[in-house]
Amino acid sequence: KNQVEQSPQSLIILEGKNCTLQCNYTVSPFSNLRWYKQDTGRGPVSLTIMTFSENTKSNGRYTATLDADTKQSSLHITASQLSDSASYICVVSAKNAGNMLTFGGGTRLMVKP
């Protein structure tokens, strides 16, 4: 069964600090992995996409990593800002046709001043 597990479920950090969110998956055959940011009351917005051959990809203060061998991804946030407070959702896509998207439960991040 395709599954995506995220950790931690929630995280509180002080403004300016760094943090790393984890995503482990069992989706097969793997196509790509996306990290989405979901602000409260809004729909998720894509941050990065990782394909099988990519190990690291950055988008501003967000850096995603992918280890296809261990089926793990991380999202590192540098110099956190209050606006980073949101849920971060890991979504893995399988290569077979159709809607084979598997969503993680998300990590709820709160950045405090």
Add this chain to the structure above:
Amino acid sequence: GAGVSQSPSNKVTEKGKDVELRCDPISGHTALYWYRQSLGQGLEFLIYFQGNSAPDKSGLPSDRFSAERTGGSVSTLTIQRTQQEDSAVYLCASSSPGEKLFFGSGTQLSVL
């Protein structure tokens, strides 16, 4: 429009009533998804439309739920005889095949 539009943004209904939620996807996006997000929970897949193919309804939780997509564009999600456990945020997303999803802001459904 520039993004995925959902209406209404909020809906309060009484148990047993029917509700209809609307989604206007981004023009040209052939893929359209409905998801449900209960308080503090992850996203739950409901239904997927891709072009003119038969929709994947495997995520619909009961036969009280149905959805259609007219003319390959606008979609409506209908919940009949609503129950309190149907209370959630219903999110619509669209995409070009294989591309990232663009989500609407959701419809907050509250069943009293």
